[in-house]
Amino acid sequence: MTKAKKTTTTTNPDWWGTYDFADGDCRGWHIGPLRLIARREATDWVLAHASEEDPLASALEIDQPCESVTDDTLQQARFAFQTEQTQLDISLRLADRPFSVRPEHPVSVPSGQAVTIYITTPIWLHLCVGAKRIFLTEIATYRPSDSWFGNTRSGELCYATRTRAKSRMADLPHPPHRATTPVRVINKATETLRIEQLKLPMPNLALYRDANGSLLTQSVEFTRNSAGASATMRLSHAPAKAERISEPRLRLRDNRVLQVFDWVLGQNSNFVAV
Amino acid sequence: MDALQPIFDFVATERGFALLRALALLILGWVIARAATGLITRLFRNILDTQRLFLVRRSAFYAIILLAIFSALLELGFNLGVLLGAAGILTVAVGFAAQTSASNIISGLFLIGESPFSIGDLIKVGDLTGEVLSIDLLSVKLRTLDNLYVRVPNESLIKSNVTNMTRFPIRRFDLQIWLDYKEDLAQASKVLEGVALAHKLCLDEPKALIIFQGFGDSGQNLQFSVWAARENWLTLRNTLPADAMRALAEAGIEIGLPQRRVSGQLTTTKQRENETDAK
Secondary structure: OOOOOOOOOOOOOOOOEEEEOOOOOEEEEEEOOEEEEEEEEOOEEEEEEEEOOOOOOOOEEEEEEOOOOOOOOOEEEEEEOOOOOOEEEEEEEOOOOOEEEEEOOOEEEOOOOEEEEEEEEEOEEEEEEOOOOEEEEEEEOOOOOEEEEEOOOOEEEEEEEEEOOEOOHHHOOOOOOEEEEEEEEEEOOOOOEEEEEEEEOHHHOOEEEEOOOOEEEOOEEEEEOOOOOOEEEEEOOOOOOEEEEEOOOOOOOOOOEEEEEOOOOOHHHEEEOO | OOOOHHHHHHHHOHHHHHHHHHHHHHHHHHHHHHHHHHHHHHHHOOOOOHHHHHHHHHHHHHHHHHHHHHHHHHHOOOOHHHHHHHHHHHHHHHHHHOHHHHHHHHHHHHHHHHOOOOOOOEEEEOOEEEEEEEEOOOEEEEEEOOOOEEEEEHHHHHHOOEEEOOOOOEEEEEEEEEEOOOOOHHHHHHHHHHHHHHOOOOOOOOOOEEEEEEEEOOEEEEEEEEEEEHHHHHHHHHHHHHHHHHHHHHOOOOEOOOOOOOOOOOOOHHHHHHHHHHO
C-alpha cells in the first residue's frame, strides 16, 4: 500500500495526485465535507462517497486504509475494465457551472470607487485510473444548491452560494476543498452601485495553488462604465507566485473580455451581473 | 438515324418546338427548385427549427415547380384562365369531399407555423400527456407516459388548450399545506423557507414563495411554491413534501386535519318533563 510519486511538489503536502492500488486495496479520503472511498478488486474499481452538510468543514485525511465500501450512507459506483488499472489519479477542477453569488448583506460601491471581495467555492475531484488516465467520474467536494440566473423563460442553471463579501483574503476560512476567487467591482458611473447578485463564471477559470498550498483562481473584474447602462467582465492574468494546477473547462473566445452584462436599474440601482 | 427522323421532323414543326421549349422549362424549373431548397437549407438551418425549415423548403419547391408548369402550359398554348377556373372548381369539389383531411392539413400548417411545441417536448392536450414523436400534416404523434402511441388530429390540437410542459427551462412546484389553527404562520413560513434552502435541487433563485391561501375545514392553508430545473422537477416533487413534513414535525408544528365542532346541552329528565308539561 504505497503512495506513488506526486505529479507536483510543494512544501505543503498536496492531497491530490496519483496513488498506487494493489489488488483488494481499499483507501479513504476525508476532504472538507466529502468522504471518498476507493477500492480496487482485480480489474474493477469501486468508488463510494458521501458529503456532510457543513460547506466549510475543514477535515483533511488522506489515503487512509479502510475496511469496505458497504456503508448505506455512501453513494457507490462500480467501474469495470478489461485489464488491471493499478493507479488512482485525483486531480482538481473548478465547478462545472457558474456560481450565483449573493452577499449576505448587499454591498454598495459609491461612484468612482472600486472594491475587491473574496469568494470561495468548492472544488470538484476529477478521478481517473491507470497510466493512460482513463476517466471515471467527477465528484463535488460539496454539492451546492441549484440556482437560476435569468428570468423564468431563459437563463442559466447555476450553483448558489452566499458570501460575507470579505475584503481581506486573510479574513476568509481556508478549508482544503475550496478555491478563492478575488472579485473586483469598479463603479465608473455617477450613481452608487448596489451589489445584490453576481455570477461567477467558474467553468471559464483556471485553478492555481499558491506557495501555502491554498487554492485560488484568477480574479474576475466587473466594470460598470461611466454611462451606467452597460458593463464588462474580464478575467485577470494568473495570480502571482501561483502554480496552475487545472485548466478552465471552457475557453473564452476573445481576449479575456467575457461579455457585456446588464443590470437591473431600478430600486437603488441593484446590480445583477450576468 | 432514319428511325429518329420522324422525331426531328416533329421538332422542326412549330408545335414540336413549343413542346420542346415546355419540356426545357419544366426541367429548368425542377433544377431551380432543387437549387433553391438547397440554398434555403443552408441559409435558414441555424435560424429555423426542423419543422419550419421543412415547411419553407416545400413551399419554395412547389411554388417554383408550379411556375414552371404554368410557363410550360403557356408555351403549349393553353389558356391559363380556363385552367385555373377548372382547378378552382376541382379544389372546391375535393374540399367538400375531404373536409376533415383538409381541415387537418390547414391546422397542421398553422401548428408548424405557430410552433407551440417541437419534437421531444412533453405536452398535455385535454386529459392526454405525452412526448411529441412527430408533427405531420394530418396529425401529431405522441408517446404517453405509460408508453402508448397516440395519434392526435391537428384539428383537435388547434381547437383545444395545449400545455407545453418542457418549453421553459425551470418549473414551479406548488405544495398545499394545511396547518392546525393553533400554529403560528410566521414560524411555519420560516421552517418552510429553511426546507427550500436545504434542498439541493430547489433553486435559490427564483426564491421559494409561501402564500397564505385561506382558512379551511382542515386548518390554515399555505401554498409552498418552489422552483427546480425542468429535469429535476419530478425528483423535487417526490422529495420535498417529505422534507417539509419532517421539518414541520421537528419544529413541533402540527398539520391540520378536518375538524367538526359539535355543541349541545345536557338536560335532565325533570327538565324534559317540565318542557312537556309546558307544551
